[in-house]
Amino acid sequence: MPPEGLSIDYAREESLDVDEFIDVLRRSTLAERRPVHDRTIMEQMVRQADLLITARCGGLLVGVSRALTDFCFCTYLSCLAVDQKFQRRGIGRELIRRTHDAAGPHTTLILIAAPKAMSYYPHIGLQPHPSCWTVPPRTAPSSGT
Template sequence: MEITYKFDVTPTSEQVIELYKNCGLPRPVDDPDRIKRIYQGSNLIVTAWHNHELAGVARCITDGAWSCYLADLAVTTTLKKSGIGKKLIELTQQHLGDEVMILLLSVPDAMEYYPKVGFKTVDNAFMMARKK
């Protein structure tokens, strides 16, 4: 199976929505304009492609010097457990370099995944939930 990874391609809202629906990532998939704005506001996007179809994405917001928020990590259901998610994280780390911390909020179903790929659980995080 050949997977191509790219930094220079932002997927369309339609491609993202199809991926998120497929893998069950809870995002506003009924609002293409909001998905478009989400991606426009992201400054590091790593994509995985299989047969010209979006197979995975790591979407980040970073200052490039101190911290990076890995906002979305999604892999199409048929290709889960194939190493795509881990590779997207590795490419993100390589792009950012050794000075930048990566942090994320996990969906409940992925809580066991992230420690397996190098993340550690932290107790010093806070959030203000969105209202919409």
């Protein structure tokens, strides 16, 4: 649970400090699969997101959902991170729900699970999709793009 007397506050934020974003990714282990070493790319990821839904405890960012959406057909939830100390409290589920609501519940929400989270998503009601395909990057990320 959150520390005594503190609750989790959720919000849709129009902008987010990149250092806060990187910090919560590190505290969630999602940093293992994101270019947190390249500040320019991380700034672009935050700035160009269509939706940023946050979870804060006493002002500290403890969870974030970063999504790209057209607000009418599909929503790609690219980053879902919850501080390991705050996991198993429903924060991830609530971030997903709020992201889907903000994008439009008529959209299909798409998420590619991190290997460590494969068993989590069916537990909260997400359905596996047998025909998802990806094209890997052709080059290493460049902060000049």
